[in-house]
Amino acid sequence: MINVDTRHGAEPGYEVLWPLGRPAYENRSPCDRIADLNNKVVGELWDYLFRGDEIFPLLEQALGGRYPGMRFIGYEQFGSTHGDEEHKILAELPDRLKSLKVDAVISGMGC
Numbered sequence: 001m002i003n004v005d006t007r008h009g010a011e012p013g014y015e016v017l018w019p020l021g022r023p024a025y026e027n028r029s030p031c032d033r034i035a036d037l038n039n040k041v042v043g044e045l046w047d048y049l050f051r052g053d054e055i056f057p058l059l060e061q062a063l064g065g066r067y068p069g070m071r072f073i074g075y076e077q078f079g080s081t082h083g084d085e086e087h088k089i090l091a092e093l094p095d096r097l098k099s100l101k102v103d104a105v106i107s108g109m110g111c
Contacts, residue, residue: 034104040070042103045093046075047082050110059106073100081107 034040042063046052052075060072078096079089097105 002105004067037063037067037070037104039071040067040103041073041101042102043072043073043078043105044075045078045081045098045105045107047109048080049082050108052108054072056106073102075108081109 007079044052044056044059046056056072056075063070064070076080077100078083
């Protein structure tokens with residue numbers, strides 16, 4: 001929205017609004033990286049939109065071969081992170097990850 005004030009022969013003045021909204025949340029620092037992925041449990045999250053069913057097995061093979069004892073909990077155990085149940089799934093996710101003793105997450109999102 002732009003309002004031009006030219007009253008009283010003054011130079012035009014403009015009122016401008018920033019087109020972006022206020023942040024909905026406060027930025028936080030990321031957690032420390034896991035130093036060693038050996039024997040860790042990795043959860044897989046996916047929005048079921050683009051090729052996760054092809055990509056996750058490739059990641060499991062590559063990472064599982066590189067880090068002995070690494071175990072994966074497939075995206076099927078969590079449900080889609082996009083769609084009708086998205087809010088419910090994401091709200092329950094911290095407790096679900098904790099109960100499954102997940103150390104790290106790979107989150108796949110389609111375009």
